[in-house]
Amino acid sequence: MSKKVYGVSVDFIDGFNESARSAYPDEFICFHREYDGVISEIILVPGSVYGESHSFINDWMSPIDFHKSGSAHSHPGYRNDPSDADLDFFNQMGGIHFITCQPYDRSSWKAYDSSGRKVDLELVF
Numbered sequence: 440m441s442k443k444v445y446g447v448s449v450d451f452i453d454g455f456n457e458s459a460r461s462a463y464p465d466e467f468i469c470f471h472r473e474y475d476g477v478i479s480e481i482i483l484v485p486g487s488v489y490g491e492s493h494s495f496i497n498d499w500m501s502p503i504d505f506h507k508s509g510s511a512h513s514h515p516g517y518r519n520d521p522s523d524a525d526l527d528f529f530n531q532m533g534g535i536h537f538i539t540c541q542p543y544d545r546s547s548w549k550a551y552d553s554s555g556r557k558v559d560l561e562l563v564f
C-alpha cells in the first residue's frame with residue numbers, strides 16, 4: 440500500500456453492495472485499490488478466488504501496483520463476520536478486507552485487517 444488507508448469511498452460501498460445484491464445467492468468477490476488513503480476502486484476478479492486460483496493471488500500480490508489494498512466479498516446471509524476460510528485468505532493476502540451481508544446497504548459491511556481484527560474506516564462522500 441502506498442499510504443495508510445483511513446477511509447473508503449461511498450461509491451465503492453454502493454457499487455460493492457449492488458454487485459453483492461446481483462450475485463445473490465452466490466458470493467460476490469472483488470479486490471480494491473486505494474488512492475490517497477481512501478479505498479475507491481473495485482477490481483473485478485475472474486472466477487473464484489478461493490481454492491483454484493492461488494496463482495491469481497500471487498499475481499495480485501506482485502509489487503508492481505502499490506495501490507492494491509485488499510479484497511471485498513459478500514455473504515448471502517445476515518452475518519458479516521469472517522469464516523475460517525476468510526481468515527486464512529485475509530492472512531495470506533494482507534491488506535484490508537470487506538465483508539458485506541444482507542440487506543447489502545451502507546450499514547451492512549465491516550472491514551477487517553489481515554489478522555481478522557475489525558478496522559474502522561471513514562466513509563468518504
Ligand SMILES: [Zn+2]
Nearest residue numbers: 514521522525
Ligand atoms: Zn466470507
